[in-house]
Amino acid sequence: MTSNSETTTPPSGPAADASTARTPLGMWNSKPRQPVAGGAAAKQTARLARGLVLPGLIFTILLTQIPFVVTIIFSFLQWNQLRPDEIRFTGWDNYAVVFTGPDFLRSLLATVTITGSAVLLSLLLGLFLAVLLDRKFRGRGLARTLAITPFLVMPAAAALVWKWLMLDSNVGMVNWSLGLFGIDPVQWNTNYPWVTIVMVLVWQYTPFMMLILMAGLQSQGGDVLEAAAVDGAGPVRVFWSLTLPHLRPYAEIATLLGSIMLLQVFDPIAIMTKGTGGTKTLSYLLYERAFIGLDIGQAAAFGVVAVIVTIGFAMITLRSVFSIFVEGKVR
Secondary structure, eight states: OOOSOOOOOOOOSHHHHHHHHHSOTTSSSOOOOOOOOHHHHHHHHHHHHHHHHHHHHHHHHHHHHHHHHHHHHHTTEEEETTEEEEEEEOTTHHHHHHHHSHHHHHHHHHHHHHHHHHHHHHHHHHHHHHHHHTSOOTTHHHHHHHHTHHHHSOHHHHHHIIIIIISOTTTOHHHHHHHTTTOOOOOHHHHOHHHHHHHHHHHHHHHHHHHHHHHHHHTSOHHHHHHHHHTTOOHHHHIIIIIHHHHHHHHHHHHHHHHHHHTTOOHHIIIIITTTTTTOOHHHHHHIIIIISOBHHHHHHHHHHHHHHHHHHHHHHHHHHHHHTSTTTOO
16 A cells, blocks of 8 residues: 655756756755855956056155165265266265264254154144134134144245244244333344244144044044043043043054154254254255255265164154054054
């Protein structure tokens, strides 16, 4: 006696392949889907991206590295514009002048002190303005626009404005303001050249620090501040315990990037002080040897050393900047 319900078994043999190919998904042992060839597409996309970037990369290398290589070659030559026919190879003599003479260490010290002072003061004033302009008040947009204006002024134009309009002993606004309190006019560029350079740099780079710190303030969660206020914390306690720790990565980025930019300062020194009074930085020393002393070989040697110092500082600072964003190091 046969049963009406028969057990169905999957077909076998050559017919099984055809039947399996026609069976719905999930029945028996259907063939798996073939993987999409994503590796070839990814490689093609990467090659396309490299091809698009390559012309710009080649242009950048040619624009920056060829002059640097030529400068290195010049640094091994005795070449003075006063004696243009007496060009000869001198080896390391120009570098010996760089490291044994007093000018390099003095210029390095001036570069470090001017850069450090300007960055510190700009950071403090930028923090004050960022906290002030982060509050809501009528005309805040106009106030922010006016606050960032000094950073948009060209360095040479800023130096001229400060030299004649602000610090001139006869018609300068600073001495005019001091005269209202019975203070005699001050020869700022002559008697206090280091102070004048720092003043100009602080005025110009405070908006840069302010923008970075203001971005940090606006990224701070409002719920945290509200919770602190509910717990009874005052504005000063909230600022020291919550806002400052939150702004620490932004302050580090502003300090490091500002230092890299200020290491190359030249325009205010050339226009206002001519390198006197401890303001002869590495960039101005290079200019002095090349265009005043007309010694191309020594100027090239100073330039190579200055570039190496700047690259070393930039590598350290960029590594510090990148470490801020590494997981576990964001404070």
